[in-house]
Amino acid sequence: MDDDSEREPCLWITEHLTPYGTVSHGVKQLFASKQTKYQSMIIADIGPYGKALVLDGRIQTTTGDEYLYHEPIIHLPSLLHGGPKKVLILGGADLGAAREALKWKSVEQVVVIDIDGDVVELCAQYLPEIAQDCSDDERCKLIVGDALKYIDETDETYDVIIGDLTDPIENGPSIELFTRSFYEKVKRCLNKSGVYVTQAGTISLREEKVFPRVANTLKTLFKEVVPFSSFIPTYGTPLGFLASSDSKLVTKLTADEINEKLDSDLHNGRETLKFLDGTSFLGLLGLPANVRASIQSESTVYK
Known part of the structure; x- marks a missing residue:
């Protein structure tokens, strides 16, 4: 059986850098998802960069490279x-x-x-x-x-x-x-x-x-x-x-x-x-x- 860490993620966070280019990170585990008064937010494990804070679909910080x-x-x-x-x-x-x-x-x-x-x-x-x-x-x-x-x-x-x-x-x-x-x-x-x-x-x-x-x-x-x-x-x-x-x-x-x-x-x-x-x-x-x-x-x- 494959190790879970090697499985391809089924959920991805994708940001558009331009209308023609994106950067994507696979989600290993979702910890929180909420629509606040001001913005949508997600906290998720994105693999090699650890846990990420995502606001309105854009990664703000991660524990791996903050x-x-x-x-x-x-x-x-x-x-x-x-x-x-x-x-x-x-x-x-x-x-x-x-x-x-x-x-x-x-x-x-x-x-x-x-x-x-x-x-x-x-x-x-x-x-x-x-x-x-x-x-x-x-x-x-x-x-x-x-x-x-x-x-x-x-x-x-x-x-x-x-x-x-x-x-x-x-x-x-x-x-x-x-x-x-x-x-x-x-x-x-x-x-x-x-x-x-x-x-x-x-x-x-x-x-x-x-x-x-x-x-x-x-x-x-x-x-x-x-x-x-x-x-x-x-x-x-x-x-x-x-x-x-x-x-x-x-x-x-x-x-x-x-x-x-x-x-x-x-x-x-x-x-x-x-x-x-x-x-x-x-x-x-x-x-x-x-x-x-x-x-x-x-x-x-x-x-």
């Missing part, structure tokens, strides 16, 4: 800042970003705000490997609420703000969180030397042109915008990020300098990281020439 997303989105802007004390995470129901932020010795407070309480609850139940013990850390505060409303109403300011958001698809439900009007509100919540970072969709320009447009939108507000990217296998396409600030963001560092900073500023240093070190940090910044050129020539601004 660190390729969470380590860059937290540690690159934190390194550029130098020593963040207060971190705000917009989205981030799985708490993977919060887990990484809490590794910084300088961090005194991490606030996570996600609109969907059902996703928060089911992530805690089925994906504890991602959050680990950060929900028990007194520095971490989780709010179930509207990130846009929070940004509108809060008087708090932060050293690093993370846009751990769903994909910026033109005419999609989250595109308002990638507009100049939203970024103006985010900027108001940043300290003078603060850094805002957001995931901004694929850097594969044959698939989608949003990344350079989000970059150009941020450039209308911030003096410094640093693009970087990471390849997360389950997404099937290289993901782009943008770090923005009105302070000088120094990226011309050596691998040794970055390693020294990580070892001195993180609890347990680089031993606590799976992906990021000096060499991979520099690799994240090495975008292809055509992507850099596209950012330079882009004129669209999401208002």
Whole structure:
């Protein structure tokens, strides 16, 4: 008899990267399926990448490769800042970003705000490997609420703000969180030397042109915008990020300098990281020439 692990799945999760291309993952076991107030969600075992959170048919994170997303989105802007004390995470129901932020010795407070309480609850139940013990850390505060409303109403300011958001698809439900009007509100919540970072969709320009447009939108507000990217296998396409600030963001560092900073500023240093070190940090910044050129020539601004 064949081993169950070798049987071809009878259920597949398929995402369209373009009208002509897809990425598919077979489902080994389904743990949860629910229509929340805001979106459809699934938590399933997809084999080699472990358990996955799927929202509106798109994989958001998996236990197998989440660190390729969470380590860059937290540690690159934190390194550029130098020593963040207060971190705000917009989205981030799985708490993977919060887990990484809490590794910084300088961090005194991490606030996570996600609109969907059902996703928060089911992530805690089925994906504890991602959050680990950060929900028990007194520095971490989780709010179930509207990130846009929070940004509108809060008087708090932060050293690093993370846009751990769903994909910026033109005419999609989250595109308002990638507009100049939203970024103006985010900027108001940043300290003078603060850094805002957001995931901004694929850097594969044959698939989608949003990344350079989000970059150009941020450039209308911030003096410094640093693009970087990471390849997360389950997404099937290289993901782009943008770090923005009105302070000088120094990226011309050596691998040794970055390693020294990580070892001195993180609890347990680089031993606590799976992906990021000096060499991979520099690799994240090495975008292809055509992507850099596209950012330079882009004129669209999401208002």
